[in-house]
Amino acid sequence: EAQVTQNPRYLITVTGKKLTVTCSQNMNHEYMSWYRQDPGLGLRQIYYSMNVEVTDKGDVPEGYKVSRKEKRNFPLILESPSPNQTSLYFCASSPGSPGGKETQYFGPGTRLLVL
C-alpha cells in the first residue's frame, strides 16, 4: 500500500532532550516536507527536500534540523526541544514539487508534547 509513515505517533518529552521523528514513504517520491499544525494557524512548513541531499527551509525552520540521505526517508530532528515546539507534526511527500501538477500525500501525524 502506498503510504507515508511517521514514528512515533505520540511523544511526550522534556525540554532539551534531543529527539527524532522519522518519516518514510514507499512511493519513490522526490519531494518531501515537514509541517507543524497549531490551533488557529493551519499548517506551517518547516523544511522541505527536493531530492536526496537537497533540503531547504520553510517558513518556520528555527529549532529543527532535517536530513535526506535516502530518497524514502526524511527525519525531523529537534536538537533541544522547547515547550513552544509542542505541536502536531505532519510529513508529506509528492512525486515532484508542489508548484507542478503534483499533490502531496500526508502521513498520519505525530503529536508532540514538550514539558
Place this chain on the structure above:
Amino acid sequence: SQQGEEDPQALSIQEGENATMNCSYKTSINNLQWYRQNSGRGLVHLILIRSNEREKHSGRLRVTLDTSKKSSSLLITASRAADTASYFCATAGTNTGGFKTIFGAGTRLFVKA
C-alpha cells in the same frame, strides 16, 4: 508568513445543503490546492487548480480560481454528515519556484444530519 486565508472560520449547515468556503492569498501562484482533514488526522488532497484554470469539478466539489482577486472558492454540493471536517487551501508560489507550500488556517465545516 500566512498566505492562504480561509473564510468563514467555521460553518454549520444541514445535510443536503451546499457549503461554500473561500480562500484568499497574497502572491502569484503556480497552483492552489484544497485539502480535507478529519479531526486531527492527516490531510487528504481534494482538488488542484492551476493558475491558468478558472474552474474545476470533481464529483460534488467545485473549485473556482480568480487570480485577479487572488481568491478561490470551494463549493461542496448536497453535503453529507461525512463531509464534516476542516478544509484547507494551500498555495505554491511562483516567488519560491513552486517548492514551498503555504496553507491557510482552514474552515471547520459541520454538517448536521
